[in-house]
Amino acid sequence: MKRLLLISSVLMLCACSIPAKVELPPGQDLEQGHRAGEALAGKPLPPQRIRPGDTLRIVRNTGEAPSISAFTANSIYELTLFTVLNDGTFSYPYAGQIKAAGLTPQQLTQVLESKLKNVYQDSALTVNINQAPGNTVFVGGSVRNPASLPVTVTTTLEQAIVGAGGLLSVGDSRNIALLREGEDGRYKTYFFDYRKFMIAGNAGAAPVLLQRGDVVFVPKSSVGNGIEWVDVYLNQLIPFTKSIGIGASYEINRQSN
Structure with missing residues (x-):
């Protein structure tokens, strides 16, 4: 006994590990995810959105610049840089505390120009993301080397998987998931058949450009789950x-x- x-x-302990x-997802949702993925392939990236930790460069298009006798060239440049805090805000002269996280640079430009129109005769300015510390994508699941990888404007889903060492033999190449944060702050999931990226010409899939914060996940195939059970x-x-x-x-x- x-x-x-x-x-x-012992059996219970091992089962927990x-x-x-x-x-x-269920069949219908999976099919819908694949259709969404096909619609995403070959399209340009949406405008980049500002995130906490980003450094913004904000330059007024008109008006007097600070005197070079009063400031060095380096300090003048630094006066145009603003860091977005963890709460998503930053402080701008005569405009106060501004909520920037989640906005595109163009949207933030409109917010600032509206707040400064009673301060300057011409409130036009330009906003750019000068530095983005979290400029990475994450690749995990059934890949050889799960990792976070730096992303550029030309990084594709296929390149990210290769950068993570490629698919494992137990990976489900037909249902690779891309999780991308939407405007509402929630992830939307797209599915892709990786085999189609290997087909040249019009019969193959168009490249899928990645943006920072994207998550690429390769699930296990049914065969892969069987191998794990064994x-x-x-x-x-x-x-x-x-x-x-x-x-x-x-x-x-x-x-x-």
Whole structure:
């Protein structure tokens, strides 16, 4: 009886350590995700949005610049730089505390010009993202080297997967997921058949450009999940319970004698 309880405890412990399986969405939702992915392929990226931690460069288009005798060229440049705080705001002269996170540079330009129109005769200015510390994409799941990778304006989904070492043999190449944050701050999921990127010409899929913050996830195929089951239960669990069973039997028999 004691041996049975011990082995049952081991089984429960090992079951808790089995990696969780990430389920694909139901068939209809998966098809819709693939259609959304096909619509996204080959399209230019949406305008980049400002995030906490970004450094903005804001320059008035007209008006007197500070005297070079009063400031060095370097300090004049620094006067145009503003860092977005963790709460998504920054302070701008005569405009006060401004909420910038989630806006595009063009949208922020309109906000500032509106606030400054009663201060300057011509309030026109230009806003650019000067530095973006979190300029990365994340690649995980059934790839050889899950990692966060730097992203440029020309980085594609295919390049990111190659940069992460490529797909594992257990990966589901037909249902690669791209999670992208929308304007509402929530992720929207797109699905792609990676095999189509390997086809040259018009028959193949168009490149999918990535933007910072994107998450690329490669799920396990049904074969991959089967291989994992074999490895956990046959190669790890059974030998372990056999060794525990022998030791437990010896201890129980010794105590009963």
